[in-house]
Amino acid sequence: MKRKNYTNLKKEVWDTGLCSGCGACVAMCPADAIIFRKEGEFSGPVHTGYCKDENDGVPCGACYAACPRTEEQQIHRMATTGVGRYLRILSARSGFEVQKRQSGGAVTAILASALEEGTIDCIVTIAADPWTHEPAAVLITDREALIAKAGSRYAWWVPLLSALKTAVVTQKKEKLAIIGVPCAISAARIIQSSEHPFLKPYGRAIRLTIGLFCTETFDYEKLIKGKIQSEIGIESWDIDRLDVRGKLILTQHNGAKTEIPLTELQDCVRPGCHVCGDLTAADADISAGAIGSGEGCTTLLIRTPTGDGFVDHAVERGALLIEGETNLKIIERLAGDKAKRLEK
Ligand SMILES: Cc1cc2nc3c(=O)[nH]c(=O)nc-3n(C[C@H](O)[C@H](O)[C@H](O)COP(=O)(O)OP(=O)(O)OC[C@H]3O[C@@H](n4cnc5c(N)ncnc54)[C@H](O)[C@@H]3O)c2cc1C
Numbered sequence: 001m002k003r004k005n006y007t008n009l010k011k012e013v014w015d016t017g018l019c020s021g022c023g024a025c026v027a028m029c030p031a032d033a034i035i036f037r038k039e040g041e042f043s044g045p046v047h048t049g050y051c052k053d054e055n056d057g058v059p060c061g062a063c064y065a066a067c068p069r070t071e072e073q074q075i076h077r078m079a080t081t082g083v084g085r086y087l088r089i090l091s092a093r094s095g096f097e098v099q100k101r102q103s104g105g106a107v108t109a110i111l112a113s114a115l116e117e118g119t120i121d122c123i124v125t126i127a128a129d130p131w132t133h134e135p136a137a138v139l140i141t142d143r144e145a146l147i148a149k150a151g152s153r154y155a156w157w158v159p160l161l162s163a164l165k166t167a168v169v170t171q172k173k174e175k176l177a178i179i180g181v182p183c184a185i186s187a188a189r190i191i192q193s194s195e196h197p198f199l200k201p202y203g204r205a206i207r208l209t210i211g212l213f214c215t216e217t218f219d220y221e222k223l224i225k226g227k228i229q230s231e232i233g234i235e236s237w238d239i240d241r242l243d244v245r246g247k248l249i250l251t252q253h254n255g256a257k258t259e260i261p262l263t264e265l266q267d268c269v270r271p272g273c274h275v276c277g278d279l280t281a282a283d284a285d286i287s288a289g290a291i292g293s294g295e296g297c298t299t300l301l302i303r304t305p306t307g308d309g310f311v312d313h314a315v316e317r318g319a320l321l322i323e324g325e326t327n328l329k330i331i332e333r334l335a336g337d338k339a340k341r342l343e344k
């Protein structure tokens, strides 16, 4: 059978609207021949012309091997139903002040503790410009920067995992933590477990994955510039916080709140989200979300012994406080609702 390369990725994923924009293919291409392009309505990976495999017959296919949305991967990755496997579920919050936290600041607390302990040396995540709210994939290596960048970026169209190349190849980081929405975490898990020689150095460098619960994510241009700035008339620099709780709640720096029903935001949802059935990041070491816990706490689904160890250390160090009850039923119900998208 012919080895699959970017031509198959294009046919199976890019041209069919299945691409989530996770950026794994961009990072894994050893020839840097896949780039992420944002042009008008389009945002996604494109090929720039030269492919070792296709043009010169040099064995590669690294891009195809990393993608969670190929024909081979999508059956078991995208059809995830329920909350997936986990070891324990708990409600937790940060043991120190995390001003910009989205829920309980538990994600920041676990990672701050791990950075201090030296069990990780770099965090791959998404930050946003405080003035424009434009998102960008970033590498965080110190506690203060991590705390300053807490909070969720719902207006997201940047290829998170493309930053892996800078982390591993340029900066030689060997102890990575990745925070991502479920689609990005699935790609990270494939990279970690792959036997592909070009994926292995990246897989070896990933120590921990934290998946954020995700119903859908919005195109930055359409949500912030289109809906919020042009249509509603709120400037990006006046936005203090965005929260999705059955609706989008926008809080301005002056305290004013604006609620936007999610039904009014359907045009802003990224196309790859319409075919995604995973609410709780089933492939993560630890999954974190707001639902299932009370105000001021984060629900943590600890799925692997690795995740368990990081949480235990954060608790022992006083960085993470376990508090309150969890409501698994509501998480299961919403996870089931999201999985129904795949039936359409
Ligand atoms: C697009 C999106 C949709 C979500 N949808 C839901 C939902 O439907 N239901 C639900 O219960 N929870 C949802 N969440 C998760 C929720 O908003 C919180 O992130 C989660 O509860 C953890 O809160 P925390 O206070 O512990 O995290 P914090 O301590 O605030 O830390 C959050 C960390 O996540 C990183 N981060 C933020 N946005 C992104 C991103 N887009 N990609 C990668 N890293 C990022 C930040 O850099 C920060 O380090 C969503 C999050 C995102 C980003």
Ligand code: SF4
Binding pocket: 009, 013, 014, 018, 019, 020, 021, 022, 023, 024, 025, 026, 045, 066, 067, 068, 069, 159, 187
């Ligand atoms: S889903 Fe991720 S790996 Fe697959 S084509 Fe899209 S950006 Fe590349």
Ligand code: SF4
Binding pocket: 020, 181, 182, 183, 184, 214, 215, 216, 217, 270, 272, 273, 274, 276, 277, 278
């Ligand atoms: S719904 Fe969330 S996890 Fe699924 S493709 Fe969209 S951003 Fe990724």
